[in-house]
Amino acid sequence: MERRLTxxxxxxxxxxxxxxAERFATRGYHSTSVTDIIEGVGVGKGVFYWYFSSKEELFLEILREAMVELxxxxxxxxxxxxxxxxxxxVGIRSSLVWLDTHRNxxxxxxxxxGEERFGPALRHGQKIAVADVARQVEMGMEQGRIRHGNPELLTHAILGVTNQLTRVFIHERGGRGSDIADDAVAFCLGGLLGQDKILSSALPHTTVR
Amino acid sequence: MERRLTxxxxxxxxxxxxxxAERFATRGYHSTSVTDIIEGVGVGKGVFYWYFSSKEELFLEILREAMVELxxxxxxxxxxxxxxxxxxxVGIRSSLVWLDTHRNxxxxxxxxxGEERFGPALRHGQKIAVADVARQVEMGMEQGRIRHGNPELLTHAILGVTNQLTRVFIHERGGRGSDIADDAVAFCLGGLLGQDKILSSALPHTTVR
Amino acid sequence: MERRLTxxxxxxxxxxxxxxAERFATRGYHSTSVTDIIEGVGVGKGVFYWYFSSKEELFLEILREAMVELxxxxxxxxxxxxxxxxxxxVGIRSSLVWLDTHRNxxxxxxxxxGEERFGPALRHGQKIAVADVARQVEMGMEQGRIRHGNPELLTHAILGVTNQLTRVFIHERGGRGSDIADDAVAFCLGGLLGQDKILSSALPHTTVR
Amino acid sequence: MERRLTxxxxxxxxxxxxxxAERFATRGYHSTSVTDIIEGVGVGKGVFYWYFSSKEELFLEILREAMVELxxxxxxxxxxxxxxxxxxxVGIRSSLVWLDTHRNxxxxxxxxxGEERFGPALRHGQKIAVADVARQVEMGMEQGRIRHGNPELLTHAILGVTNQLTRVFIHERGGRGSDIADDAVAFCLGGLLGQDKILSSALPHTTVR
DNA sequence: AATGAATGAGCGTTCATTCAT
DNA sequence: GATGAATGAACGCTCATTCAT
Structure with missing residues (x-):
């Protein structure tokens, strides 16, 4: 597949x-056939397999590009x-803006x-992104700006917030990234800076089923 | 499908x-065929279609049950x-515990x-769960315990944190729900209670590409 | 594939x-598609894969049956x-008769x-057939009826004669097995019984390029 | 295709x-694609079709050359x-030696x-080779050195022996042609020279199913 | 003489669903 | 209620061949 292209x-x-990418996003991976793609582009089957060794590889390529761009x-x-x-x-804000402009x-x-097959590639990309942010979190802790804790876990918490808000408010409801950015930032920084005393689990009456 | 069953x-x-449910979770929805299921249970094809009108309906049923149980x-x-x-x-803690004991x-x-087909059912279930929590958030605001903001958005932020931490620390790394509960709670309560002043976007030099 | 059949x-x-079997024989394995077969029998594709896990397995099954029957x-x-x-x-004669009545x-x-894929199955079957005959050859040697030599090699020589005569005189020219049986037997028994002195390689002027 | 080549x-x-030839022999005709060949040689597709009108023709060319050389x-x-x-x-010996040194x-x-398509070319080549030998057999008969019979049939019997021994002892087991030459010659000359009396079919109790 | 790109019919295979018993 | 058999559209993919440059 290492092909020299004109x-x-x-x-x-x-x-x-x-x-x-457009088709996969709107119709789903499984519902988009290779035939759909080549008919959409207006080329023969062979062209597809000239450039990609499989449908899966094509998807992975799109995935990799997206993660690199983000x-x-x-x-x-x-x-x-x-x-x-x-x-x-600024990282949170730029992520929301990028995810807004690249909804597909x-x-x-x-x-x-949710797919076994693409999990590894995704985790690999996420690992890098998480490491980037975790480094900032750690630095913040060293400077006493962020409360003590596991930097990686805190980073994942931030990621969870931005992803969920993007999913619901941008993707599902068609909102704008910049509109939810303030709220996302406020929540995340609150979660990072907030004091340990807010943790009420020390209270005797707290029980979990 | 409204069938009276013995x-x-x-x-x-x-x-x-x-x-x-077990198969879908371990092997994936698409990789699990109706044949796999009926062979696993040890019955004929007809039995499957006696109880469920389609594979999709079966999956939806499992989904609904899971959301109701949670x-x-x-x-x-x-x-x-x-x-x-x-x-x-307590809601956050109980969610993590439940998701831990029901990893599949x-x-x-x-x-x-990630599937177009099941989005609606999922969103419907999530809407209910979100409404439950959002009511508490609202109440907290009224009592001045939680900073002012959009209760639904804050609820989604909480959901994002719990889901992401579950995915990474329980599902991927096999950790225990109770081990990450303190961190999840601390982050979320910090995000809910934290003051607006932590929002640095007021600073003149902050720009987003 | 271990299926209980009605x-x-x-x-x-x-x-x-x-x-x-008929199609493979007349048109060749590669030129006979699964579609050809199911259309010929007048059933759907699924039927084929209900009974055989692949085209290859079907061919192997035919092969095995043929060798067992022979x-x-x-x-x-x-x-x-x-x-x-x-x-x-008698073995030579019965082989020729069987190959005549089962030309396909x-x-x-x-x-x-000539096919890499089916070689192992074929060699397995041939091994058994060869062992059967080689035992007779060995016995003949012990009784002094057959000249001393490698029984397995002599058996393969017999096999070569019957196969080649079948190919040319039955398969290609449409002759009858019984018509060439006398010649095949005469040649093979001559080859088995003939004295060593007929081997002229001892003569000084024999050279091989 | 009659092209004047530099x-x-x-x-x-x-x-x-x-x-x-090497690829076809080791990987098989169908498993060797034109692309495999041109990539192996390091040229473009056009080159292939400049020299050969089709993959089939290339194979036939290799086949013809092989038969001529033999x-x-x-x-x-x-x-x-x-x-x-x-x-x-000497013909038998030289064949075995050649087949040994040209295993592919x-x-x-x-x-x-075994391939419908290449049968005619093969039969044509074999016809010539058979005629060569059959002439010697005939001459041997005229000289009273070889027992009376159908020269062509006897030639095919010889061919069957050499081919089968080559297949099993050289090709499959990696033996050397010269090692089996004595046995092949002994068997064939025995088959050619042996008297008719060895034919036991005259015995009353011989029956073939 | 040579290239990389393009074609498209055809392949073997899967599988949700239906049917006859 | 339950079975095994049957359906057939659709899938991802291959590859000999042709074409424009």
Whole structure:
């Protein structure tokens, strides 16, 4: 599959990638057949397998590209920020904006989470993204700005917030990323900075079934 | 499908439901065929279609049951709690415990999120669960215990945290729900109670690409 | 694939087996598609895969049956013969007769020889058949009726003669097995009984490029 | 296809022929794609179709060359032999040696036997080879050295012996051609020279099912 | 003489669903 | 209630061949 492509070839590949991403996002991976894709692009079956070794590989390629792009957006956004807490905030905001402008890719990421096959690739990408943020969290802790805790876990909590808000308020309800950014940031920073005393589990009457 | 079932019939139905849930969770929805299920239970094809009109309906049934059970667990847990903030905390803890003891069902919920077909049913169930919690959040606001904001959005933020932590620390890494409960609660309550001043977006140099 | 079949099922299976054997023999394995077979029998695709796990398995099944049948014919033919040399002769004759009445199966065996995939099954079957004959050859040697030599090699020589004569005079030219039986037997017995002195390689002027 | 080739062109053609022969022999005709061949040689698709009109034609070309070479080896070997029986013996020996040193081509011949498409070409080549030997057999009969019979049939019997021994002892078991030559010659000459009296079919109790 | 891109019929196989018994 | 058999559309994929450059 290490194929040297001409300019025309790269263009075709892009066409397939873009059309497929759109289809996968709107119709789902399983409901989108290779035939759908090549008919949509207007080429023969062979073309598809000239550029991709399988439907699965195509999907993985889209997934990888999406994760790389999202990370780049985050990196560029925080590049000029020296303060770790600001960096986290700016990272959250830039993520929401990117996920807003690339809604179809968010749908793909959502789908991939629930699929055994794509889990590894997704976890790999997420590991990198999480490490980026966790480093800021750790720095914040060292500076006494963020309460003591497990940086990785806190990072996942942030990720959970941004993903869920994106899913519900942007993806399902068609809202704008910038509209929920303030709330997302407020909740996450509250979760990071908040004091331990708010934890009520010390109270004697708390029980869990 | 409104079928009056005998005791034996209900048992058969249960068998199919349980076996299918296990298979769907471990092997995935698409990789589990109706044939797999009926062979696993040891019955003929006709039996399957006697109890369920389609594979999809079977899955939806499992999904509905799971969501009802999760809600029941939460309701029972908070029944004795008068304080809204405590209720939220207890709700988070009971969710994590339930998701821990029903890992296979969590996998199903995860899968369903990414599938166009099961989105509506999932959103319907989630709507109810969210309304439950949002009521507590609202009450907390009225009592001045929780900072002002959109209760539904805050509830989704909580949901995002619990789901993500469950996915990563319980489902992927095989941890125990009770081990991450303190962190989840601390983050969420911090996010709910934290003051607005922590929001740094007021600072002049903050920009988002 | 260990499927309990009803009478009707066994009949269907037989239909598929017989039709496929005929097609494979006349048109070749690769040129006969699963679609050809099911259309020929007049059933749906699913039926094929209900009875056979793959086209390859179907072919192997036909192959196995053929080899078992051929061996049975030989065994029955020599059952009443006490003399090893007579047994060999009768074995040759019965083989030719069987290959004559089952020309399509001979074509399949011929094809299978040249195919990597079916080699093992074929060699397994041939091993058994060869062992049967080699035992007679050995006995003949012990009785001083057959010249000393490697029984297995001599058996393969016999096999080579019968196969080649079948291929050319029965299969290609449509002759009758009984018509060439005398010649085949004469040649093979000559090869088995002939004295060593006929080997001229001792002569000084014999050279091989 | 009657193309006037430059020296470089002939070289390319040879490269394709040799590489393809090797592949066909080791991987099989159907499992070797045109793409495999051109990638193995390191040229583009167009090159292939510049030298050969189809994959089938390429195979036929390899087949023809192999048969011509084998015949040449035999002819050269017997050139200095005046005695027909010696000629047959030397022919058998030289065949075994050639098939030993060209094992991959033997595999191709074996494959071609079972394929409808290549049968005619193979039969044509074999016809020539058989005629060569049959002439010697006939001469041997005229000289009273070989028992009376159908020269062509006896030639095919010889062919059957050499082919089967080559297949089993050289091709399958990796033995050396010269090691089985004595046995092959002994068996064949025995078959040719042996008296009619060894034919036991005259005995009253011989029956064939 | 040579290339990479494109074609598209055809392949073997799967599987949710229906049917006859 | 239950069975095994049957259906057939659809799938992902292959590959000999052709084409434009």
């Amino acid at each position: 300019a025309r070839g790269r263009e075709r590949r892009r066409q397939l990638l873009d059309f497929a 990370r780049q957006a985050q990196q560029e956004a925080i590049a000029d920020e020296p303060d770790p807490v600001h960096r986290i905030e 890719l968010f749908a793909l990421l959502e789908f991939a989470v | 005791a034996r019939g209900r048992e058969r139905r249960r068998q199919l439901l349980d076996f299918a 809600r029941q667990a939460q309701q029972e847990a908070i029944a004795d709690e008068p304080d809204p903030v405590h209720r939220i905390e 069902l969590f996998a199903l919920l995860e899968f369903a999120v | 009478a009707r099922g066994r009949e269907r299976r037989r239909q598929l087996l017989d039709f496929a 061996r049975q014919a030989q065994q029955e033919a020599i059952a009443d013969e006490p003399d090893p040399v007579h047994r060999i002769e 199966l001979f074509a399949l065996l011929e094809f299978a020889v | 020296a470089r062109g002939r070289e390319r053609r040879r490269q394709l022929l040799d590489f393809a 015949r040449q080896a035999q002819q050269e070997a017997i050139a200095d032999e005046p005695d027909p029986v010696h000629r047959i013996e 081509l033997f595999a191709l011949l074996e494959f071609a036997v």
